[in-house]
Every structure is written in structure tokens, then in C-alpha cells.
Amino acid sequence: MIRIGQAGIPLSCKGRTNKDGLVYTHKSLDLNAIEIQFVRGLYVLSEEEALFIKDYAQQNDIEIHVHAPYYLNLAGDREEITMSYEKIMKSAKMANNIGSKTLIIHPGFYAEHSQKKTMKLITKNSKKLVSMFKKQKLKTKLAMETMGKQKVFGSIDEIVEVCQHVKEVVPVLDLGHIHARGNGCIKQREDFEAIFDTLKPLRLRHYLIHITGVLYENGNELYHVPIKKGDMPLAPLIEVILDRNLNVTLISESPLLEHDAVYIRLQVEKAIMKRTGKETAYYKDLSEVIKK
Template identity: 35%
Template sequence: MIRFGPAGIPLSCKGRTLIDGIEDVHSLGLTAIELQLVRMNIIDRYAMEDEVGLTPRDITTDLIVQIIRGEEDPLIITDLSETIQDGDLLVTLISGIAPNWADVNFARDLAKKLDITLSLHSPYYMDLTQSSDVALPSVEILRWGGLIASEMGASPLVIHLGLYEGRDEEDAINNIVSNLASIIDWYEENNVNVVLGLETSGRQEVFGSVDEIIRICDEVEGVIPIINVPHIHSRENGSLMTKEDFEDLFAKLDNFTKSVFYVHFSGVEHEDGNEIRYTPIKKGDLRFEPMAEAMIEHLYEMTIISGSPLLEHDAMYMRVIFERNYTRQVQKLKRMAEKEEETRIEEERLAKEEEGATKDTKSAPKKKSGAKVVTKKPTGKKTPPKPAQAKKASAKKKSASKKIPEKKEPVEEKTAPKKAPAKKKSASKKIPEKKEPVKTAVKKAPAKSPAKKGPTKAKPSPAKTPSKKKPSKKKK
């Protein structure tokens, strides 16, 4: 699940109490808030007469975090259900979180009802890089901060680790490991259920690079890294620019968070590896879109706290960007799924067709192995053609017979030798057509017709008929 919220009570909230802040966050559509325990004052006072017999939870005027009983060998009591006795020294905590334990418990129940995740940020002036004696005030503040967080149901308790102050990295790491171990032991002894979150720093002189935080998390059990994106971006000279940059960062810290990340985000101005100030997200070179893409692709579970000067406005802005990118990604995946479904259906159809074709070939009749194959010997008789073939043959014959008389043109020289006899017949038939009628005269003999040249034979001249002599007059 992805949650967005401000670092502190929203600027738009009319009331400035813890209860007002939780209700306003819910009305804005946000689902997380990081409460700021940045100012903390400790006051020791003796119990009043009307407080004797009550418990720290019953006191409505102060937030009592500890009871000190006795003077020579004092007994320190952190059980909030312990009855206050006469002469007890009460350690009260003055902060902007809540005036008493009743408000703390009410805030816990209200946040649970509205589905708001609570977390707590300790004061910024922690100094755990020092030895145990010097770091004792910081250790006590973290004890009491853990007590408040546990009663409120807030987690994690976000802490800074301190300055180097001339110490080398190894000395600082050893002191931090020792102080954190004592705090966690105290939590276990007093049934304080909270996780310590180690925040990355944004300046070179402050302990808390990504690699240093990883080393502390590796050596101390029960702590997690807090990813302050503008701090890392500043300390590494603008290293978080692309989706791949964020993926590498989350992969580095995944072993300690189990894909459940707590992140601070805002715009930032930086120079020479140091953060100058927070800015609204729209300013500067650090953009939220690449981180949103990495979140969507890897489905991280994440709580994102806006540390921007605009607080809840930029928290809502990040939520809008995330939802927009998430919708685009869902639509893209939907289109890809539809294409895959279409290809799957097409492949199934082709497979069914192939399966049907193989079934058809298998169902065709096969020759039995034991049966004898009878083959007919070819005979001299021609088998009668089938009706269709007979029709085709007759049609071919008719077409051939029709085409013969149409060719009346004289044959070319190439085909002349083959059709020589036909030429003679045609010539002999054409001679009488050209023959002129023979005129017979009684008195004169017919003139001899000149012989025609050519391959045709000369016409036989008509036989002379013997003319009958007229009887002469003398004989009469």
C-alpha cells in the first residue's frame, strides 16, 4: 500500500493540536502523518497531594514519563500504570505532541478509525556519535520518545545520528552502535513497541550517508533505514534523476526493509554535496515522476512524507502524480494482456485446425496387411471413356471437323510439299471452269486454241466431224 502525508500538522488546519491534525489529514484524502517531537523540555517536580494514588495515565495536567522513587538509591519507574506515592519525583515532558496520556491514547484510536498511519520524528539535535556518557541526554530523549510512540501506536521513531565533530568514521560507528544497543535494550525491558528509523543526512559533516546507514542497520538488530530522498540527492551531487537511480537505491536497502519503505520527499537546493534548503517539489532538479515509475513497476509498499515548505499541498501533489502514472501503467498492461489473449486465441484456432487435419488423415481407410492386392493386367481392349471424358472427346472432334473447311486460303510454301496432290486435284477441277465455250461454225473450221503453259495437260482438240457434201445439181 502507498500512503502520503505531511511532516507535521497541515498548514491548512485551523486547530494546532494533534487531534485537529489527524482529522485534517483525513479530510484532505491523505493517509499518513509524521508527528514532530522537535521541541522537548523536561521538568522534574514532586507529586502533589491530589496526585497521590493516581497513575501517570490519570494525570490530565502533565505528560508524566517517569517516576523516581527514593533519594539514596533511587528507583526509576517507567510503567505508566504505577501508582504515584507521596514523595515521588515526577519527570514531566513538555512538547507540542499532547498535554497528557489521555490525548495520546485518543489520537491512537482516532487514527486507527480513520486509517491514518502515525509516525514520530525525534528532535534534530541528537548526538549519538559521542561516547555513552556524553550521549546520555540524547539516549534519554529517545527512550521517552519511544514511550510516546508506543502509546500512540506510531512507528517508526525517526532519528538523526549526529555530527562527526572531528571523529573518524570508525569511531563514530562504534559509538552509534553502542548507544543504539542500549536504547533497544531499554525498549525491551519496558515493553516499548517501536522501531527506530535511521535517517540519511544531507550534509557531509553529518553522519548518515547511505553506505553508513546500511552498515549500522547491518550491525544493530531492530533498526531500519529512513530514505530521505532530498538528503541523498544533495549529498551525492544530484544522483537521483532517473527511474533506474531510484531502483538502485531501493534495491540497496531492500534487505533491511523487506520492500516496506519509509521515505521523505521534497524539492531541494544543494551545492557541493550539501543541502542548502528544502523547496516545493516543482522547484529544483529533483522530480517525483521517476520515483513514482519505480514504485509502480516494483509494487513497493511505501509511506511517503512531504517535508516540503508546502507540506500537505505537495503531499497531495505527489499522490496525484502517482495515481496518474499508475493509471497509465494499468492501461498499458491491459492493452498488452488483450494482445496476448488475441494471440493465444489465434494459436488455439490454428492448433485445432492442425489437429482436425491429422484426424482426417488418420481416419482415411488403410490397406490391411493380410489382404491380397489384385492387379488387373492390361488388355488390348480400350476401356470406354467416362461420360465426361466422352463428351470432351466428341467436342474436340466436332471442333476439328468444323475447322477443316474454313482453311480455303492457298497453302504457304512451307506446307506445299505435303499437300502437292491436293493442288493437282484442285487444278484439274478449275480447268473446265476457265474453259471458254467452243463456237462451231458451219462453213469455217474452228480455230486452233493455243496450248496453255503450266502443269496442266493440254486440252484435246475436238474431233473433226465429217461434213456431209451437198448433192450437186449436176447429178440431178
């Protein structure tokens, strides 16, 4: 199955609440996923809005993910870790209330620590968070994003290792970040295949994937750009997804948000038409292209 959506309230949506964005994503864009953003501080959801979002998403088969505030550091000092716990748990409770599949976090920074020490700290604190999720009976999964700068913990290998140590944590493949951190390392089909092969030990049944164009320098992300403005190809990714029959959610993190989400959809449908030889396709219907 392929789900497609954008991170945040669509730019073309007149209403500026998450409730408005969800309805617009379904009715106007015909997309079936959304990543709700708590990134620049904790967003307060009323009980009424949370219930509406959860019910509407369930009734219309829209998959919800939530991104926690950006500044977190599970490898920091005691004060930073305590603050990170508080932000993550508040976000997790709200995410759970709206039926979010995951709560996405940025794990932390190396700072003065070695890579090994940072890994140890982030793994330890991830285990504590998972335990806190269980005590609160939260169904939302803790999800850890691959990061795009050298000074930040979060290479794909590091994220996979954390997920191996803490089974309840799932990875978020931010392809723009992986591409930037590797100084433009994703150029062709084989590069996407290598990424999915790296994840094989986790035996994932679902892949949450962020897509955007990205400008980078010396292995560091500078900023996001529209997909067409970046140098990471999209078509080979779609081919790998279809060939491997992967269950994926593709989230546009481009500055164009829903415009690039719709572009992703069009490229998926183009790939389907290429395989079926038909003049029309619908991204939700893969029955003619998936090998059984």
C-alpha cells in the same frame, strides 16, 4: 500499498494540535499517513490526546510516525549521549502511546572522530537504545534517517550498515538528503533503482520515504524547497515503486507540507491512469496495476 502524508500539522488546518492535524489529514485531505513532529523540543501529550490519536488512527487506517528532536548525537561525549538517550526514550514512550510505527532520529556527527569510530559509537549506542526499547516493552521501532550534509553521519551506506548490525533499527530514506549529499545524484529512474538495491540486504517489507525539493551546494543540503522547485524528479520514483510493488509510506517534508503531499498523491494517480488507460484513479487502489 502506497501511503501518503505530510510531516507535521497541515498548514491549512485551523486547529494547531496534533489531534487537529490528524483529523484534518484524514477528513479534508483524504491522506492515510502523518509524521508527528517532536523536532524542536519535547512535545507533551496529555493522556487524553494520546488515546484519541491512537484510536482515531486505528479506526481510520492512518499510519503514524514520530520524529524525535533534531539535536541528538549518538557519537558525542558522555553528556551528549546521555542527553540523546533521554530525548529518544521520552519521545519513544510518547510515540508508543499513540501507536506510532517508528521513532525517527538523526544519528549524530563525526566531529573529531573518524568515520570508522563514528560508526562504532553509533552502532553501540543504537544497540543500547534497542535494549531500552525492549525493557520498556515499546512496539515502536527505532528508525534512522539518511542525512544531507557531509559532516553529519548518515549516508545511505552508513545507515544500511547500522541496520545490518542492529536488526531492530530500520532506515528512513530521506531522498532530498540523499540527493543533496550526492550533489544532485538522483536524476533518473536508474538512480532510484540503485537506492532500493542498496537496501536489498535488509529485506525490508516497508519503506518510509521523505520527499521534498532541496537546494544544495558541494554535497551539502542548504534548505528544503517545494517539490516542483527542486531538481529531483518524482515520476521515476513512482514508476519504480509500482513496478517493484513496494510497500511504501511517502511523507512530504516540503515547505508546502500537505500541498505537496496532495501533489504526490496526484502524481501517483496519474501514473496509475497511465497504466490502466482509465480517466480516474485512486491511490489507495492498486489492484489493476500491481503484478500478482
